[in-house]
Each structure stands twice: as structure tokens, then as C-alpha cells.
Amino acid sequence: MTTATVTTTPTTTTAIINISSLVTNDTSLGKGPLGLIQDAAVVIDGDRIAWVGETSKAPATDNRVDAGGRSGLPGFVDSHSHLVFAGDRTAEFNARMSGESYRAGGIRTTVAATRAASDADLEAGLVRLVREAVRQGTTTLETKSGYGLTTYDEARALRIAAAQVDEVTYLGAHVLAPEFDGDPEGYVALVTGEMLDACAPYARWIDVFCERGAFDGDQARAVLTAGKARGLQLRVHANQLGHGPGVQLAVELGAASADHCTHLTDADVDALAQGDTVATLLPGAEFSTRAQWPDARRLLDAGVTVALSTDCNPGSSFTSSMPFCIALAVRDMGMTPDQAVWSATAGGAAALRRTDVGRLTPGARADLALLDAPSHVHLAYRPGVPLVSAVWRRGVREL
Ligand SMILES: [Zn+2]
Numbered sequence: 179m180t181t182a183t184v185t186t187t188p189t190t191t192t193a194i195i196n197i198s199s200l201v202t203n204d205t206s207l208g209k210g211p212l213g214l215i216q217d218a219a220v221v222i223d224g225d226r227i228a229w230v231g232e233t234s235k236a237p238a239t240d241n242r243v244d245a246g247g248r249s250g251l252p253g254f255v256d257s258h259s260h261l262v263f264a265g266d267r268t269a270e271f272n273a274r275m276s277g278e279s280y281r282a283g284g285i286r287t288t289v290a291a292t293r294a295a296s297d298a299d300l301e302a303g304l305v306r307l308v309r310e311a312v313r314q315g316t317t318t319l320e321t322k323s324g325y326g327l328t329t330y331d332e333a334r335a336l337r338i339a340a341a342q343v344d345e346v347t348y349l350g351a352h353v354l355a356p357e358f359d360g361d362p363e364g365y366v367a368l369v370t371g372e373m374l375d376a377c378a379p380y381a382r383w384i385d386v387f388c389e390r391g392a393f394d395g396d397q398a399r400a401v402l403t404a405g406k407a408r409g410l411q412l413r414v415h416a417n418q419l420g421h422g423p424g425v426q427l428a429v430e431l432g433a434a435s436a437d438h439c440t441h442l443t444d445a446d447v448d449a450l451a452q453g454d455t456v457a458t459l460l461p462g463a464e465f466s467t468r469a470q471w472p473d474a475r476r477l478l479d480a481g482v483t484v485a486l487s488t489d490c491n492p493g494s495s496f497t498s499s500m501p502f503c504i505a506l507a508v509r510d511m512g513m514t515p516d517q518a519v520w521s522a523t524a525g526g527a528a529a530l531r532r533t534d535v536g537r538l539t540p541g542a543r544a545d546l547a548l549l550d551a552p553s554h555v556h557l558a559y560r561p562g563v564p565l566v567s568a569v570w571r572r573g574v575r576e577l
Pocket residue numbers: 258259260415489
């Protein structure tokens with residue numbers, strides 16, 4: 179394996195050659211739904227992909243990196259995470275693994291710690307997790323607020339997030355703030371009023387935890403409608419812990435994604451199949467709460483677009499590893515390795531309504547990973563093994 183050190187500047191072209199098998203997610207470039215190319219090369223120009231094809235046909239460039247027979251794929255697009263927080267919920271996890279069940283209310287433990295943390299501590303925690311994700315091949319990240327639950331703390335979280343990640347989501351409606359116990363309508367009024375005004379400038383998205391123990395269908399509709407009126411686009415935490423109105427609401431209101439989708443009726447699946455809302459599955463949450471797996475096979479068979487994401491958060495899924503989620507999806511959710519890899523890259527991009535990431539095609543952002551393995555299938559075949567051995571993000575070598 180050769181790992182040349184390359185310094186890339188925006189005016190430099192670099193060819194990565196001798197990639198044994200490359201996932202492009204562009205069916206016009208290669209074979210099958212993943213657009214696979216054997217013995218491939220990728221040319222990076224600044225922060226963009228300039229050329230993709232067979233190594234033997236690669237154009238001349240300023241620099242060359244020999245992949246030495248490793249495989250390649252677009253950087254993972256992790257479209258659902260909660261990375262702005264302080265504190266730790268080891269004890270809760272330990273208790274759950276000793277027999278207690280997961281409830282949405284545990285979020286308040288993190289809320290108290292997050293409110294008490296300094297800006298610098300929140301930023302340092304976020305940066306640490308972003309670096310951790312990048313080392314595992316993630317090159318596009320969405321993250322949310324939702325551990326502040328006051329106007330000041332929610333806006334603060336989003337301001338910190340906006341400086342570090344690609345996509346920022348306002349999740350004031352994560353759980354009821356403790357100050358509003360017994361007054362959910364009062365809290366929804368805050369989330370859709372003053373808090374929304376303070377948060378909208380930092381966010382592209384608005385999200386709501388539509389679940390028993392969090393927000394019901396009417397409250398979720400009020401939150402999403404208010405966000406939409408302020409120009410935010412919609413995503414929904416839906417049908418994680420039980421059946422509920424979240425998925426249908428997401429489709430009805432044109433949300434980009436309904437996230438979790440663990441407990442679905444046939445009508446929910448039909449709605450997803452007929453709308454353009456992506457179903458984002460978050461198997462780290464089921465793993466970490468010993469819950470029933472979402473049925474990816476059922477969704478795929480119905481023609482639903484499926485994304486995979488980590489849901490990285492300190493309570494119910496403290497993993498930043500997309501390869502881990504791919505392995506779970508293949509082992510326990512009925513996905514083929516090809517489908518899981520597509521969902522973790524192009525699927526995540528679809529869930530964020532992005533066309534510039536999640537694929538390796540001329541003009542796309544130069545985000546890719548190399549694996550110490552002959553093909554992407556090894557992500558599921560060799561679970562838990564750190565196969566990601568090189569990462570470029572926006573054309574810059576980060577690993
Ligand atoms: Zn979440």
C-alpha cells in the first residue's frame with residue numbers, strides 16, 4: 179500500500195490512481211446502481227472532482243497518489259446527528275443494558291449539562307466528534323440543536339454548529355423544556371415564535387421529535403408549519419418508539435426526510451413510496467437501545483428511497499461510525515451491501531437534498547474515502563475493522 183503525502187491547494191490537480199474498485203453512484207460512469215469502475219482513477223481539481231474513469235485513461239495532473247489496489251467510494255453523508263452537547267450518559271446506557279427501557283425523557287440529562295457548558299467546551303466537543311467521523315470516512319455532516327431548549331441555548335448551539343458542519347437543523351422541539359412541564363402548548367409557542375426567530379438565521383432545516391413522550395401530531399405540525407413559513411426546510415424524527423403520525427405528516431408537508439421509521443404501518447410505507455420524502459434509518463439507535471430493527475427490505479421493496487445515518491448523540495446512539503451502521507443494516511435490516519453503501523452516501527445526500535455530495539462525478543465535491551480492502555462489500559463483511567485508510571474532504575487530504 180502506497181500512501182504518498184500530497185499538499186493540495188485550490189489550483190492543483192491530483193490524480194488518485196490504481197483504485198481496485200470505485201463506487202461512483204453515477205450509473206452513467208460505471209456498472210450497476212453504484213456505477214462501479216474497476217481499476218479506477220479520480221482526478222481532483224481544487225475542491226471538486228474533475229474526472230473519473232479507468233486509471234489507464236487518466237489525464238496528466240500535477241500530483242499522483244497511488245491507491246495501491248485499495249477500493250474507493252464517495253465520502254459518507256451522515257444526514258442525522260446531534261453533536262452539540264456536553265456531559266455523558268454512560269450510566270444511563272449501562273442501566274439500559276442492565277434491563278431498563280429507553281424513554282425520550284433521558285434527553286433532559288444532556289440538556290442540563292449543555293446549558294451549563296461554555297461555548298468553548300461545546301465547540302471543542304463538536305470538533306472532536308467531527309474529526310472522529312471524518313477519520314471513519316464521513317465527509318458531509320448534518321447536526322442539530324435540541325439540548326438547549328431555551329432561545330439563548332438553542333441559538334448558541336446552532337451558531338457553533340454552523341461554523342463546523344455542512345448542514346444545520348433547528349430542533350428546539352426535541353423534548354419539552356423542563357420549565358414548561360405541564361404546558362406543552364406554551365413551549366410550542368416559544369419554539370414557533372421567539373426561539374424560531376433567533377435560530378432561523380443559523381439553520382437550513384427544522385426538525386421535531388414526533389413521538390409519545392415528546393410532541394404529538396398537532397404540535398409537530400405547528401412546529402413544522404412555522405418553520406416552513408420562515409423559509410426552513412423540513413425533517414422529522416418519526417415512528418421511532420412506536421406507531422404515530424410522524425411519517426405521514428412528513429410526507430404531507432414535503433419533508434426531505436422522515437428519520438427512524440422503525441414502526442411503520444402499510445399506509446406509512448405507501449405514503450413514503452408515493453411522496454419524495456426519504457426514509458432515513460438509524461440503526462445505531464436500535465443497537466444502543468436493544469430495540470426492534472427498522473425493516474429496510476420492506477421499504478426498498480416498496481420503492482422508498484432509503485438513507486442510513488448514525489444519529490450520533492450521547493443518549494441513544496453514541497456512534498459516529500457510518501461503516502458500523504452499514505454493517506448493522508446488512509446484517510439485521512435486510513439490505514444488501516450495495517444498497518447499504520448507496521444509502522450511506524447517495525441516500526444521505528438525497529435526505530439533505532444535495533446533488534454535489536454522495537457521488538463521484540465531474541463537478542461534485544471532492545469527497546472520497548479509500549478502504550484497505552478490495553471492495554466496498556468489506557464494509558459489511560469485516561464489521562468493526564477500521565478499513566478507511568484515506569479521506570479527502572473538499573479536495574483536502576484529511577487522513
Ligand atoms: Zn435524532
